[in-house]
Amino acid sequence: MATPLIEIDHISKFFPGVKALQDVSFSIETGEIHALIGENGAGKSTLIKILSGIYQPEPGGIIRMEGEQLSHLDPLTSLHHGIVVIYQDFSLFPNLSVLENITLGRFVKRGRKLVDYKEMRKVASKSLEQLGVEIDLDTSLGDLSVARQQLVAIARALANNAKLLILDEPTSSLSSSEVDKLFEIMRSLKSRGISLLFISHKLDELFAISDRFSILRDGRYIGTYGENELDDDQLIALMVGRQINYTIYPKRYLDDPLLEVQHLTKKGNYKDINFTLHKGEILGITGLVGAGRTEVVKSIFGLNSSDEGSILFEGKEITIKNPTDAMTSGIAFIPENRLSEGLVLRKSMRENLALTILESLSNSFGLIDQSEREKIVKEWVARLEIRPDNPDLLAAKLSGGNQQRVVIAKWLATEPKILIVDEPTNGIDVGAKAEIHKLLRSLAETGLGVIVVSSELPEILSICDRVVVMRRGRVTADLHCEGLNQEDIMSKAI
Template sequence: MHEIVKIEGLRKEFPGVVALDDVNLSIRKGEVHALVGENGAGKSTLIKVLAGVYKANKGKIFIDYKNVEFNHPLEALKAGISVTFQDLSLFPNLSVAENIAISKKIEAGEKLINWTEFRKIAEEAIKTLDVNIEVNQKLGYLSIGNRQMIAIARAVVNDAKLLILDEPTASLAKEEISALFKIIDKLKKQEISVLFVSHKLDEIFEVADRISVLRDGKYIGTYNRDDITEDELISYMVGRKVIYSKYPKRKSDEPMLEVNNLSKKNNFKDISFTLNKGEILGVTGLVGAGRTEVVQAIFGNNIPDEGEVYLEGKKLDLSSTAKAMEAGISYVPENRQEQGLVLGKTLADNITVTIIDKLKNKFGLIDNSQKKSIVNEWIDKLNIKPPYPEMNIDQFSGGNQQKAVIAKWLAFSPKILIVDEPTQGIDIGAKSEIHKLLRDLAEDGIGIIVVSSELPEILAIADRTLVMRRGRISHVFEGDNMTQEEILNKAITTTKN
């Protein structure tokens, strides 16, 4: 079988960290090869080495059996390696045609723009993928799913031998995922190899031919999809058997947060519910149902037109996030990369950013010993990898960056914790850790609101669940009295019980 890419003994070090250690991997021509592993396993680093973003300290990379060494991403592109990162690296203010053709023209060293040729290149790429997208429109007007198609079309015009897709379905709706898989199948038939990097094991078993596992920077093995079960794959990823816990439902009659008739035009209407002390309240519904808009209103980040919110009997000022924080409410956003992190700063700085004033001594200086103690406590509790407080947050994997944001808000010691998609992008082992953490926090008396589109997550940890549809609460489920099918049914009907 023809190997389009082969990696031998790859090692990549950062100051104090070995990100990749003796990694060996081969990708066959025209195959869909999945790469899996927990957050911090080395997947992102391996992608960036293959893409020419990082240079390995040791080891060899072969493309079409030729030993190559990349000093720049453009060299990897010329060699036939194209990467579609999670952020897609596209230009929303440029046209579809410009986004597709620009890298090919840069690679060719051309300085003058021939708009007719740009459009021709783009139209041919779009035709190859058999999608219907107008190439003259601005990219910013497209859905996330169509932008994904444009990123793939760009790889096609660059004569990609290997297309690396990094968490390609993270922001896609179900129908967009189906469309993406059809495109991947077309690429496979054109003998273009695809390295599919994802946490979603159901998708991996649907689309991949072979699956390679990394753990703690080491290569564990490569397996034919049909020769391995999901449970076996998980055990290889985490080095242990993961137990999926469905936590017993708690009954609490001590109201902590009361929301009365909250409304905002074009967002939500007549939202009323109670969150009890030590309770986990799930909030779910289809995309666009208004879930995030409601919790942002409670956090002072989406001022409602009508309604009131009370915390421990005291009316809340919903005019700002500062007022919400002062009252004891914290909010872990869905988009942690843009809204939750202080990029360029250390892990320690990110964890303590909400409590910086509490760390100051009487002279106004930071008590570094107290800061270190708090940071290490949360690194241990959330199993953040690598456990280096002074490492730049930019160097952590996506899942560990998410853990850092959660730690930041827990360090704040909130009365109410709102978490929006708490395990999105987090690996299978870390999910169970986050679920246990949320349950432990509830046991300590914190009121928790979990907004999630993952119904198994809601079923596992929520004591009660609000289902939203078109900006309204369509149903409230109590305790164990719910199934995935019943939740979905209430998400598409309007009767409120």
């Protein structure tokens, strides 16, 4: 058998508290279209970043190219070896011409001092010719459609003598005819002996174009399969099934509507979203990253105004134009990145806790009632068991789980009826996760309606009573969680 183009040999990558990749090994043959598949957080991006030299793998892991070990990959040497990543944003220059976008990198790479426009033209027309597309070299890149910009990015890769082209969700902003054209180009590159590593969440596309699939789950390598070895269901079954032992809370049937979202639509975000949250219920919203989940909940909180549709609160239609409207209606929202968006790290726990209720604490002169604040802060520190229970402590000094509690307390102090949390347990350890789950659950039992946006299916199945699944900006399923398993959800999400 011929030497594969790339051999990934026992590659691991650890971040503090997270094992992003654990002992992954597989190879990519010369001239094949290889799909890399996995849920959000399965380790696909980490692997790409290792291949492109942005991350260094843990000692012991080896990447070989055509049999030769590549040591100490950095972004430039990786490019030198012909490993080219086309990111979703293409990394192009809108203010430069197509010509320069394709060829400038060659000049930099070779340490040239002067630009030779004749040579540039030759190289650029050759790469476009190889792609079989015609684009005016003198057009400014910013004037091209996204699909054509992508072709320019691929042409640039060819001008850099790419041997492995990594395409990160290349079809996500293309129309169907543009996708067909892209696939045609991918096949012609393959016939020229270029290998493609293709990342996509669209099953039909994966099956249409890929020769082989490699599957990652939870940072681990699951296997590599030929195109005829798997069908949709088998693929989904291999992707999901993260083994995390969370407590499975009893699934309740509640029927007192608290929040009703009807036909909510926003162009380029989501379309015709319908769901109902009941009193005391935990409703999960799940789907792959980019499905529009966060966009929907941000609209409910007034951070992303919708174009059409209505939101009913306790049966009455409400208008939410900004977060203040939402808070007045009794809606609280805890954003995804709790550290950067939810806490003022350099302020004390006390100040953070009281941030949302400053107005109700202040008297007619706008001065803050210190003793009232102290009372409320103490109450929440005790109710949520925040440790250590010293309100003077800087928020930055708290552990991840306790920071999350402060953020939750901060919002609960506004006495909301609905709490929306986006990826509440992202980046914290398993023990802290379980505690957050317990907390959310006990809050729901007091009658609070909770919406949990999460990519982590075990988390959804652990705490939610019902789950809304989104795919490409639409709701594809609205399910009760009783007896539900991960495959059921994933088959609607992908």
